[in-house]
Amino acid sequence: MAATARLLPAGAAAPALLLLLCLAGGTRATNVTYDHRALVIDGVRRVLVSGSIHYPRSTPDMWPGIIQKAKDGGLDVIETYVFWDIHEPVRGQYDFEGRKDLAAFVKAVADAGLYVHLRIGPYVCAEWNYGGFPLWLHFIPGIKFRTDNEPFKTEMQRFTAKVVDTMKGAGLYASQGGPIILSQIENEYGNIDSAYGAPGKAYMRWAAGMAVSLDTGVPWVMCQQTDAPDPLINTCNGFYCDQFTPNSDAKPKMWTENWSGWFLSFGGAVPYRPVEDLAFAVARFYQRGGTFQNYYMYHGGTNLDRSSGGPFIATSYDYDAPIDEYGLVRQPKWGHLRDVHKAIKLCEPALIATDPSYTSLGPNAEAAVYKTGSVCAAFLANIDGQSDKTVTFNGRMYRLPAWSVSILPDCKNVVLNTAQINSQVTSLEMRYLESSNLASDGSFITPELAISGWSYAIEPVGITKDNALTKAGLMEQINTTADASDFLWYSTSFTVKGDEPYLNGSQSNLVVNSLGHVLQVYINGKIAGSAQGSASSSLISWQKPIELVPGKNKIDLLSATVGLSNYGAFFDLVGAGITGPVKLSGTNGALDLSSAEWTYQIGLRGEDLHLYDPSEASPEWVSANAYPINQPLIWYKTKFTPPAGDDPVAIDFTGMGKGEAWVNGQSIGRYWPTNLAPQSGCVNSCNYRGNYNSNKCLKKCGQPSQTLYHVPRSFLQPGSNDLVLFEQFGGDPSKISFVIRQTGSVCAQVSEAHPAQVDSWNSSQQQRYGPALRLECPKDGQVISSIKFASFGTPSGTCGSYRHGECSSTQTLSVVQEACIGVSSCSVPVSSTYFGNPCTGVTKSLAVEAACS
Ligand code: GAL
Secondary structure, eight states, rough: OOSEESSSSOOOOOOOOOOOOOTTTTTOOOOOEEOSSSSTTTTTOOOEEEEEOOGGGGGGTTTTHHHHHHHHHHHHHHEOOHHHHHHSTTTTOOOOOOGOOOHHHHHHHHHHOEEEEEESOOOTTTGGGGGOOOOGGSSOOOOOOOTHHHHHHHHHHHHHHHEEEEEEHHTOBGGTTEEEEEEEEEGGGGGTGGGGGGHHHHHHHHHHHHHHHHHSOOOOEEEOOOOOOTTTTEEEESSSTTOOOOTTTSSSOEEEESSSSSSBBTSSSSSSSOHHHHHHHHHHHHTTTOOEEEEEEEEEEEEOTTOBBTTTBOOBBTTTTOOOTTTTTTTTTTHHHHHHHHHHHHTTHHHHHHHOEEEEEEETTEEEEEETTTOOOOOOOOOSSOOOEEEEEETTEEEEEEEEEETTTTTTOEETTTTTOOSSSSEEEEEEESSEEEESSSOOOOOOOOOOEEEEEEOOOSSOTTOOOEEEEEHHHHHHTTTSSSSSEEEEEHHHSSSOOOOOOOOOEEEEESSSSEEEEEEETTEEEEEEOOSSSEEEEEEEEEEOOEEEEEEEEEEEESSSSSSSTGGGGOOEEEEOOOEETTTTEEEEEESSSSEEESHHHHHHHTTTOOSSTTTTTTEOOOOOSSSEEEEEEEEEEOOSSSSEEEEEBTBBBBBEEEEETTEEEETTOOOOOSSSSSOSSSSOOSSSOOTTTEEEESSSOOOOEEEGGGGGSSSEEEEOOOOOOOOOGOOEEEEEEEEEEEEEETTTOOOGGGGGGGGGSSSOOOOEEEOOOTTOOOOOOEEEEEEESBSSOTTTOOOSSBBBOOTTHHHHHHHHHHSSSSEEOSSSSOOSSTTTTOOOOOEEEEEEE
């Protein structure tokens, strides 16, 4: 990346990652087997680092960049699920185009010289709509999902075989010279199989046998399946897997999902996982005999279209992953993990040669030593969640911060400690684009983005389609819509004379009970209220006094789903919609409308008219200077010019309610900026020490769960672009703004007590240089243009808000400027030799904030 680099002094070159892969078209098969230590590739046991990147959660033009960043981050393998619903939207009609081009994705990984773990499932969970199952599957007569059921097994086998054949056809298995070294069947079935009883066990064994019969030439795994039959490898998923052991001594210890953060729900706070804890979990896993671990997710991406699972999974699937939703590296997460991977790779010769032997280093402290012949590597862990420790190992003293692992590739020198971050930190910022011609001082400027006026189209209330269906009683939503749309109208009418017992004067209390997920109630064409469930319970019980009129009264209920369930036993049977009761009541009696005649309309009229696709002109659109705002059920449309450059683009939907957005006819997902996270449950700064769980580190309490929505660059075209919104609740489209994602400052803070940078490790010259602070501009062609802050001593704060401490060397700024200004990367030793000693007897650190341009 760096065009010019200044190193004071020069460190040793990083050992090249030698991953020689002969690709399809050319060549030589790779033999993949396993033994009790590791996957064995062409006869050699391998220590592998893997990361999940789901191809439909980004776009083909983003794939090579993301994959390259994964490779630069020290990954050997890319893990992806295969998403059945997008590949077979209609039974027997396959789609492997564009974002769904699985073979192209696998080839892109191969082109980068990495391996692939293909998790076919075909049940995948993944916070994906219906766990990845196509909806038509549900309607096959006699079908029961994920159990010993012939119709289900037939379909599952057919699709699994289709994927395997497609991969074989493209020569993508390692056994054919391709990158796929591993495959998964099912997903975490062991977590829930007891609910399926004996047929569940029979199904699991069938799935294993079926997979093996497809003859891919590479091993299969089942995750979270303690009783996975041979030759399948049972693997672990979780925040930690160091205590896991496979079910046979002939199988390696593998971790298929190390959750690098957690997913976001509409109505939830934003989860994050501190990198010190993630690095600790990774090091502990390799310390305790693991040889394959995968980050779930390494790049999470975006739930485009209506692909998010649910209910209430948000559109962003950022996951706090090392590569952010937009494809930019998240620092220091990416950089620190890269260092951890390098440290572990330095131990690979010892790790593959033998089993570890463990010794206690005192309470909550443990050494694992891999020693045989001339190789020796050791991991020293302090698993105490509170106290740092000094331990003695092989006659030497080692300081171990709480909840950390030190890695010793020669059993003597520490190359890295998981709690000590040498990597730089970069701030990622959203820059709001100027879209008007007037600057704030009234002067005329060239806008960075031109947006035309808005046209609108009213979505009518109630039944407007000819193909509506009338039936007595309330119908479950998913069985009715088959998920062709989020929306189902329920409409009924009744006559009021004026003396009905359910009336209190002209009013009646209406109760509507729904399985969820979102409800709008219209009485005689006017909105009477709305309600929504939440990720923890989608149930809705709405009630309110409503005004009725003499004669005919109409109740129109709009029920909307927000992603179908994707996890749990029988998740496929979790229903949605208004199953009742729907009841009117007054002081003298009630009228239960639950078994009245209801008319049903699947989807919106605007969906039928393809209003989201601006290439199809429609007379529905009204272009006027003024347009209705804060009105439910309305479509909006505008044109805009694409932001210049190649920085990732997003739309801030603040000001809108809830809906879906399309750019040039392609859905960028559901938006819902008015759905707020709970007020409590967040922490200002999360302590990485101690066991992590998905509720431990949350941010943005009391704020919208998601205001920013990614617009992949490839959805944009030069010149005029169309943006269409369907707004369900009401909003003001003039309030939306376009933003680009950019790296702000580049910072780092490194202590004298840290080990040297990992790539200065040199086994022959064991005493390396001391710790160094490194900065690197994030973009090609950039150089460090200014040093905004530099302090050697006891600085405090974080990137963007560093402060000098009581102890601070006066020479720091000039030394750092000298080393760093005008180059794309620099390395500065963290030592009193360079900066003078501003205070004795104190452990000092160097903190720097720089700007690149
Ligand atoms: C796992 C599952 C993944 C994903 C993850 C949470 O249980 O295997 O597919 O859903 O949880 O993000």
